[in-house]
Amino acid sequence: MNYTKQIQDIAGRLFSEEKIDVFIGYRNTGFDENQVPVLINQYKDVDQLLFTDKSVFNLANYLKYEHTRNKRVGLVVKGCDSRALNLMLTENQVKREKLFIVGIACEGVVDETGGKAQNCVECVMPDAVVFDEMLGTPSGKRDYQENSDIRALDGKSLTGRQEYFEEVFENCIRCNACRHSCPLCYCSNCCIDQETATLYHGANTTSSAFHALMTWSLHLAGRCVDCRNCEKACPSHLPLHLLHKQNEKVIYENFQEHLAGMIQDDRGAFYKYSLSDPDDFIM
Amino acid sequence: MNLTTYSTDPAGLQAFYEAIISAHDTYAPVEKFGKFDFTRVDSLSTCNTDSPIPKTMSVKPLFFPKSAKVMKYKATSEGTELTDTEEDPLAGKRVVLGVRHCDARSLQVLDAVYKWDYVDTDYGKRRENTILISTRCNEASTHCFCTSLDYDVEQLDAFDVAVINGLDEKVYLQARTEKGETFLKENATGLAVANGSAQEEMKKQFEKFASSFRLKMDYTEINEKMQGQFDSPEFEDVSSNCVSCNTCAFVCPTCHCFKISDEKLRDEGVRYKSYDSCNNVYFTLMAGGHNPRPVKYRRWRQRAMHKFVYYKERFGVNLCIGCGKCTTSCPVNISIFEVVNKVAK
């Protein structure tokens, strides 16, 4: 997977035709194998751009910040990124006409060890679902498969899960990197920073980490697109995807909903209902 | 002050560590979720005293924890009554193994602010009761630039005992403070005092280490040039791909900004002091709604200027020790080294 040249061409064309003000892509860090996001403002910088299987970070996140507000933006999105973008469009966070979306038919990115990342192995939609121009050959939607970590944890006893997660929440330092790196956490005033939360869970204790992460994962239930920006950002390397994949699993299995962001104007499972939703857990 | 150097081999070092662990409250890097935290250990096998640099968190939480109780209060119909919190869990006598030189230096830097106009007694007590045993690195990591900063890495006395690898599988334990000297006298029983070649071997080791750095700069130049760069347009550029995630400040060994929060339950409450970060939008939000740093570049400017200008002006040292933890942890690998070099151009 290498679309470096195509992306440079597209960005160059867009700048020369004055169709965009800023282009968001990836560049090399210059000191190691990793790639980092880059925001390009002018034609002469387009040769920095590249795209390979190390282009991991979900660029839709940058549409939250002041750099892109009210500007015409070009950006590169993989399958998962485009689903997040789709939700941002549905939730009126960005205007479609201000975007030029370069969609990628993604073949999966690599994780830290250099192997194919877990979320890419389990990816349900490698192709961008919203785009102006598509690069690569779309391979189409895939079947939903249960996350292997969830299956492993489900197999554990309740005590086992409890002990595991106690360690997770203990190790959270409440830096909020997870929420800041999430494209769908775009609220300007997060509920966790409001008085209703801080009066009772204002400090960085384990108890407030639990409180914050639970609230966060429930706010992303039915919306998380499994791009794992949060996990990449977490300085404590916590397995945050577990919370989201668990919610995704419950929603997928019980409500027969589309996975988050797959189709336009689909707001996610919590914002609609079906008369036939399961009722057996209610007395 | 006469500081002794002892000599041993890796097995002897292990035995030394084991003896410490059995005799003292000992903290050492323990792997959790793929990164190493300084945690209380009961045996050497559970920790890694030579944990990889990019994956090791700083020692800061042992002195300035992510959340600490400051005081308690109880409100009744008569009024509000204040009490001290229970005993500080970090105040006891303890030994920390596997600290890196840079990390230890950070405490020296922090001492300046903690013992400044207001003396933080909790912090002071924690410092006082801790013996730091530092391992000198053999090779610099990708984002390391400690040798380019305003302290002598080789002769650093920010820790009590230095562990340095010599030639031929030799390991030297060198006391760097009197506290360390006493500690080694008590604990390094059975270890031979190093012979004359030790100094030379250690110097060689340092030279080899110093030559392994990818990043090098002249801090005096940076300090000087940064002063006039408050309005530099570069800040906007270098912060453009920042996601304001706060990670850099939370993992930084020298970042010491905190927030005070009162957590209450019924009529009682605890006041906590917890980490905060100047990269947080709320950090400078005022009660009236005004925020002088509502945008990323201003927050980045604060971060860079504080580290290399303001702190230097006030305390004479840089608030950066070149450990590279922020760059490693940053989801988009923004390097403070790159930032200051670009700005100071």
Place this chain on the structure above:
Amino acid sequence: MEAEVKEKIVSIEKPHVEAPPDWQPVIMGILCNWCSYAGSDLTGTSRLQYPPNIRIIRVPCSSRVDPWFIIKSLQTSADGVLISGCHPGDCHYISGNYYARRRFLVTKRLLNFVGFHEDRIQFSWVSAAEGPKFAKVVTKVTEDIKKLGPLHLYKKENISQT
């Protein structure tokens, strides 16, 4: 034949401390105004008896219940939570309980996933006419939670005890 032997799933929480002998659970009850609160009133007017461990909060509709309230309750004094609303189709506000039902399922499963026994988070539909049902539900929930013992997971520190 798949000879996969699954680890036996034992649904017990790890006991943190022994329950004191006179321990009584606290159950947070959040009831919708139109059905369940009215139903609980009817339990009272009918003088039907149930265990005194529940503390009832009135909300207009089960859809007013943010999963937050469940988390907050479990993190403060509650050992268990009971949320009750109108039967499907009976919602005073047309569709509130349908939205609530989805949230409840996901919340319950998530909390169970991270280590809470599922009996600690319970839901019921109680109509304004179901006074006896309300008494039965509260009795059952109380018994379930008594069996589980005090909840200690992620509790906000109990200040007076430390």
Place this chain on the structure above:
Amino acid sequence: MARVGVFVCFCGANIADFVDVPAVVEEAKKIKEVKYAIDYKYMCSDPGQGMIRDAIVAHRLTSIVVAACSPRMHEKTFRKALSDAGMNPYLLEVANIREHSSWVHQKDKKAATEKSSDLIRMAVAKSMANEQLHEISVPVTKRALVIGGGIAGIQAALDIADARIPVVLVEKSPSIGGKMAQLDETFPTLDCSQCILTPKMVDVASHPYIELLPYSEVLELDGYVGNYKVKIKRKASYVNFDTCTGCGACWQKCPVKVPNEFNMGIDKRKAIYSPFPQAVPNKPVIDAEHCTMLIKGKCGICAKVCEKGSIDYTMQDEIIEREIGAVVVATGYDLWDPKPYEEYGVGRYKDIITSLEFERMVSASGPTGGVPVRPSDGKIPKSVVFIKCVGSRDEAKGIEYCSKICCMYTAKHAMLLHHKVHDSHAYIFYMDIRAAGKGYEEFVKRAQVETAATYLRGRVSKIYKKGDKLMVRGEDAQIGQVVEVEADLVVLATAVYPYKDNSDLARLLGISYDKYGFLSEAHPKLRPVETAKAGIFLAGCTQAPKDIPETVAQASATAAKVCGLFAGDTMLKDPMVSTVNTDYCTGCQNCVTVCPYQAIITEEIPLGHGSKEIRTVAKINEGVCQGCGSCVAICRSMAIDLAGFTDMQIINEIVSI
């Protein structure tokens, strides 16, 4: 500083016997914010309320907690007490220590006392976050819409219009009158239906405050109580009502014959028709489905014979809009289709008819001139079997409920049959005779005596044909034997069923309906004419089966409700509605999606103070919001809060115990 007053009620012995009230008061005094706590025997009594009023002034209280019975019982009472003392009534919280404590923990006084203290603590904590709320005043459009021109709609329209409130009366058929116009005589007085109804119909047509829209349907209802906007389709009648005199020349000459719905299809009407002679308005309409001119473009006779030139074949449906403040739904009923009763031979035997067909036959103005005849051969029946509860009270084939009016009208039918055909005999199969009502039982008795009708208690199991007679086999439960009756005519008292488009209408209006399609009242006992949606009321059989007096009574009740609603220029509404904090709103509009009342709209505001850029945020229409809180719970940024049940209030309650 908060100064809370706690008032604990003994409720006579109701609370005091099972809860140690003085101990609860002492416990309440320990709460930091509580500056005054006291108990009293009956807090809701006048002296009790007086204590609250006095304490508010004497102790400068900032919020009040009353620990007594359920807030559903006396919240309003105590709020009034606060108002009287000059305090905002919404600074009150009620701790329910009767229904939730003393009455349900009668065996454990200690636990009940502890629980009561906890409930008070929660109420005090909640009151800490209480804010002063003010009833919302909503402007009112003083015009009512009545849907349905049967007796319910007519009565409602007349009563409202008599109060000088303009009424728009919408009727889907060409004439008002409804089912009552089809009846001959009415029980229990046997007065002529037309005689009592037609004057009312004329009143409607001539009333200066009523805008009659016959041959029209409601398409859309927008807005909220006091401020609805309705879209009405006026179906093309192809006759200019303004110039038409109703002379009748057109329908006399029209060559197309169509089964006459008004007469239950017993005879024929023309393609241009007025449903019945006393129709109001008495103007014909052209049935577009059958008129050859409209289908094939040939004929045009009516236009030729019309002296006024009122026929206009090019007329189109017209959509008109009206602003209204309240709606009365009076869409009435249909008869249930007895098809599932195959064993009766419904559909196979012509001489099995429904009660309404019988009604048309015995009507003096009916198709048979007031004489019942057998549809098969036109002979006058001598032996007539009436079967009651066809569909009603039959869970297997029909519906569960009792249609209420069949017992009475069957007795009436027996009487009418006796009057019209003196040598006839009526057999009536029944399950029970339900004749509760003024003069009803007497009427049934009278029918039994006067007509000597044979009442057979039991269900009919089978009807079969024998020669030109129908053999009705059923059980006579009183003698425990199967009986067979030879009948010339069988009349089925089929169940009263909601008008078939009722559920569609309900959805359009945004009100609820039951599984049959009857529209649901807000409360079965205490709010029987209101719906859950403010400003929409129900009259007549659209809500449940009813007889005429009940229908008229309910219609008048709706009129009273409408007049009450319109009594002032604005109307006051509970302030427990959602509010948006635009600083926090991200404009994701998920709240717009989940609001069941479409009460949330969006507005554009400046991005920041003085900024030229705009952003979109949610805005609550206070008049529409019913305060369910659905939007609050799904708002991730917590930008929406529900007055009276704010996040802070509920969390305060949660953490207070």
